[in-house]
Amino acid sequence: MKQQHNRRLFIKFIAAFMGLLFLGLWQRMVDSKSKNEIKKPVVVPLAVLTGVNFFDDFIVIKKDDQFEVLSSKCTHLGCRIDQQSQDKLMCPCHGSSYKLNGQVVTGPAIKPLPQLAYQINTDQQTLTVEL
Numbered sequence: 431m432k433q434q435h436n437r438r439l440f441i442k443f444i445a446a447f448m449g450l451l452f453l454g455l456w457q458r459m460v461d462s463k464s465k466n467e468i469k470k471p472v473v474v475p476l477a478v479l480t481g482v483n484f485f486d487d488f489i490v491i492k493k494d495d496q497f498e499v500l501s502s503k504c505t506h507l508g509c510r511i512d513q514q515s516q517d518k519l520m521c522p523c524h525g526s527s528y529k530l531n532g533q534v535v536t537g538p539a540i541k542p543l544p545q546l547a548y549q550i551n552t553d554q555q556t557l558t559v560e561l
Contacts, residue, residue, distance in 0.1 A: 469561035476555045482519070482530070484512045488546055488559050489519065491530050499546045499559055500532045506539035519543070 474483075474490065483490040484502065489511065491498040500519075502511045509523035518535055519528040527535040532543035547560040 472559045472561065474557045474559070476550070476557055479557065482514045484514075485559075486510070487561055489543075490548075490557065490559075493530075497548065497550070497557065498531060499548045499557075500528075500543040501546060503543075504539055505534075505541040505543060506537070511543070 469487075472485065472488070474485070479490055479492045479497070481492060483492070487502055489500045489502050491500070503509075504511055504521040504523065504526055506521065506524055506526050509521050511519050511521050511528070513520040513522055515527070517530055519530065519532075521527070521539065524538050526537055526539035528539070528543055529535055532545060534540060534542055549558045549560075550556070551558065
């Protein structure tokens with residue numbers, strides 16, 4: 431009877447180990463695919479940019495003739511920031527809020543939103559965001 435119990439325990443251990451191994455490999459495959467994605471620059475006409483502008487991967491803040499381009503990915507768990515309340519950017523998932531320059535106002539996020547590189551083409555009147 432004890433030998434049968436030991437066999438069952440061994441089989442459970444092997445199954446759990448194989449499951450963890452599979453999950454680890456799966457996570458690596460998913461991560462490597464997302465890292466290898468080549469993102470093209472996004473071109474936005476300057477005429478449509480006023481105040482706070484939410485896009486899929488970034489936020490453009492226009493104040494006077496100055497621009498600030500921030501990642502729209504919350505630094506807490508990666509939710510997409512797509513809301514504004516007064517002078518704050520709000521994460522809809524867990525309530526983190528950021529100043530319009532990306533600095534954290536309230537958590538749970540502790541890191542500021544990353545600033546993204548951009549270029550302004552005055553001839554074509556466009557803003558190009560490097561993702």
